[in-house]
Amino acid sequence: MSHVLQLRGACALSAFRLAKLVASLKRVAPAVERVVAEYWHFVEMDQAPGVEARALLERLLDFGAPAARHAPMEAGVRSSQQFLVVPRIGTISPWSSKATDIVRNCALDGVLRVERGCAYFVEH
Numbered sequence: 001m002s003h004v005l006q007l008r009g010a011c012a013l014s015a016f017r018l019a020k021l022v023a024s025l026k027r028v029a030p031a032v033e034r035v036v037a038e039y040w041h042f043v044e045m046d047q048a049p050g051v052e053a054r055a056l057l058e059r060l061l062d063f064g065a066p067a068a069r070h071a072p073m074e075a076g077v078r079s080s081q082q083f084l085v086v087p088r089i090g091t092i093s094p095w096s097s098k099a100t101d102i103v104r105n106c107a108l109d110g111v112l113r114v115e116r117g118c119a120y121f122v123e124h
Helices: 015-028 051-060 094-105
Strands: 003-011 034-045 080-085 111-123
Touching: 003 051, 015 034, 051 094, 094 111
Parallel strands: none
Antiparallel strands: 003 034, 034 111, 080 111
């Protein structure tokens, strides 16, 4: 039986792209106040990783600017919704192929696949 780790990652979009996304969303939903976007990594392994293996995975997948962690219900925010965007089931993205190769070359043989998704937190 395989084991899937979920690891939060870095910012997925620059401040410029986030502002552009908020402006687009406001055209269809004027109540939108802010959007936070961060990468999420999913690591499928043949068994649960040990402490050292997990630490190595976290170091390998720690790249880019740190994400502004979503804090639901901040002052002035009435509600928020989360949208998780991942590759279609049954497909393997080019990012996944390369990331899986890199992880395996770092002596993490139990890794079956590494995939990346993007979590969007829309606050209104």
